[in-house]
Amino acid sequence: MVSIDLLKQVSIFSGLSDDQLRRISDICRQEIHDEGEAIVREKEPSNDLYIIQEGTVEVALGKPTAPGPTPILHLGKGQIFGEMALLDRGLRSATVNAKADNTALYAISRDDFVKLCEQDTRIGYIVMRNVAADLSFKLRHYNLAWR
């Protein structure tokens, strides 16, 4: 089970009560990955949302003109990835690798999350609003990177 204090440091859970955070904690499972290990791969089916507990991951995209995935972003503690799977059920849009040994993540399956949201629509509203804000933040990051 994930500590409530850790979940309070993740922006997509901002605004949830301790009781609501406990319900989120109940559906989290921990994963540990070693350096270079692929956590998700571009174009593969998707199911889970990931929260970075400790460490850094590298997000990389395949390009037709490059032999391997090209790094486009690093994500550190408290960040999430795989959120698009929660929203659109599409294939993974990028490959995500652990940057160091003992990279610790929490994973939430889409099915478990949707079930929880159906049981408590207030959790669903708050988290989905925050996920939208997180996607907006990432878009703004890319806009600023292109200046």
Add this chain to the structure above:
Amino acid sequence: MIYQVSYVVIDGGHPGTIMNQEERPEVGDRVEFAGETVEIVEVLEIIPPRNDFAYLHATCKVVEG
């Protein structure tokens, strides 16, 4: 307050980072990314603060030598 910071490194090989931190980044601060030291040259608020979170952008340049 938790600061969610978007870091972009200009003229460097680093792809940029988004991370949470407890200290607000300031112009002149030095940060290390994957063994490369960079200096912050600009800090912007890119989304208004919400609950316990502030949302910032920091532009950095590689520190020579």
